[in-house]
Amino acid sequence: MSGLELRHLQVLVALTEEGSFTDAAIRLRITQSAVSRTVTALEAVVGERLVERTTRSVALTPAGVRTYRAAVQALAAVDDVLDAARGRVRPLRVGYSWSALGRHTTVVLRRWRAERPDVALEVHRVDERDGGLARGAADVAVVRGEVAAGEGLRVQARTVFAERRMAVLPDGHRLARAASVRLDDLVGDTVLVTSYGTTTLDLWPPERRPASTLRVDNTDEWLTEIAGGLAIGVTAESTAVQHPHPGVVFVPLADGGEIDVHLVWPSGRAHPAVADFVALVERVVAGDQRLDAAVALVDDP
CATH class of the missing domain: 1.10.10.10 (Winged helix-like DNA-binding domain superfamily/Winged helix DNA-binding domain)
Known part of the structure; x- marks a missing residue:
């Protein structure tokens, strides 16, 4: 041009x-x-x-x-x-909107540093559904739920694990000490939603939904409002690992289903280290799952 x-x-x-x-x-x-x-x-x-x-x-x-x-x-x-x-590779930018890779995050970052010291890793939280992938803020993104490419962007995706949903309650909530809750238990509460999250009223059947929602702009506001008793939330299990907060209780949601966690990257011109990063995440997740299975056998012989 x-x-x-x-x-x-x-x-x-x-x-x-x-x-x-x-x-x-x-x-x-x-x-x-x-x-x-x-x-x-x-x-x-x-x-x-x-x-x-x-x-x-x-x-x-x-x-x-x-x-x-x-x-x-x-x-x-x-x-x-x-x-x-110049014979070098620019940093690999990993984007996410919340919770990153959950309990696998720290292991992945430390393993990458040990195995690929030649490629720096940058981790960015971007409060967008695709972790900043469409606007170029990330080379590979952690995306929960449906993978939707931005306009004019073709992507590849790999599902790396699935996690259960949790109800997120203020510690004084009537259900805060329950072993688990159901969606129907929450219809009397105000539910917090974000523009980039997976929680919408569509989780509930049309005839039995919470009466109201409140929208917040980021995870910090979301946690603060729940802790203050202004509303409740529903989130992925990884949030409990990455975002523990005083005054907030995470309770398993028995009928909330699971959320798939994907790694997503542009299909046309990917960063040269993306394939290695995806492979590392898969190895770490598989190792953690084997460890979980071994612990379960010990606990329940």
């Missing part, structure tokens, strides 16, 4: 991720007016309006979203070219 330059893509990515012309300028160490001129120049090159500008915020148009995603991938490809020329 005639006239397209890397600086155009760098400015669009910075503007999208920082959310304002001022912050994009600070990140790129250029002036705010230079950011604005570069975006205007990019729009002229592509022949589409990419950014809706207001006095308080910046929002991408549909064409802007598509261009941003492609720009992230293009800049990563440029980094790959430079790394190849």
Whole structure:
């Protein structure tokens, strides 16, 4: 495309991720007016309006979203070219929206460092359903539940384990000391939901659902509101491992079913270390499952 330059893509990515012309300028160490001129120049090159500008915020148009995603991938490809020329591999970025790999997380990270010291690992929590994969914030993402690729993104996925659902209650809740609960036990409560989680009212039958929900933006708010007795939650078992919280009790949900946990990565141009990371996760999970089985035999001969 005639006239397209890397600086155009760098400015669009910075503007999208920082959310304002001022912050994009600070990140790129250029002036705010230079950011604005570069975006205007990019729009002229592509022949589409990419950014809706207001006095308080910046929002991408549909064409802007598509261009941003492609720009992230293009800049990563440029980094790959430079790394190849210099004989190195850029860090592998692992994204997740909550709970990472649960109880397997620490073992995976330590094993990776021991087995692949040549490739740094970066772990990022991104409060999005796909762990930041679609917008290029991750090379491989931990995704719970349904795998849905973003617009224009083709992905590969591997299911690495499944985990049961848990009810998440304030410690003074009427069911906090129960051995397990059922969905029907929770219909009188307000349920917390997030934009990236797997909990919706569709878990309950249409004729018997909780009367209300509250939406929160992140896991910290979710835990704080539950601990404060404002609502209850439903989550994957890994949350109890990764996010213990004073004042919050995790109780098995007997009829909640299981949530599949997948590793997902772009199918077109994957990071060269993705295959090794997926294989390592599968080995760690298999080893932990064998250990669980051996412990069960000892406990129940």
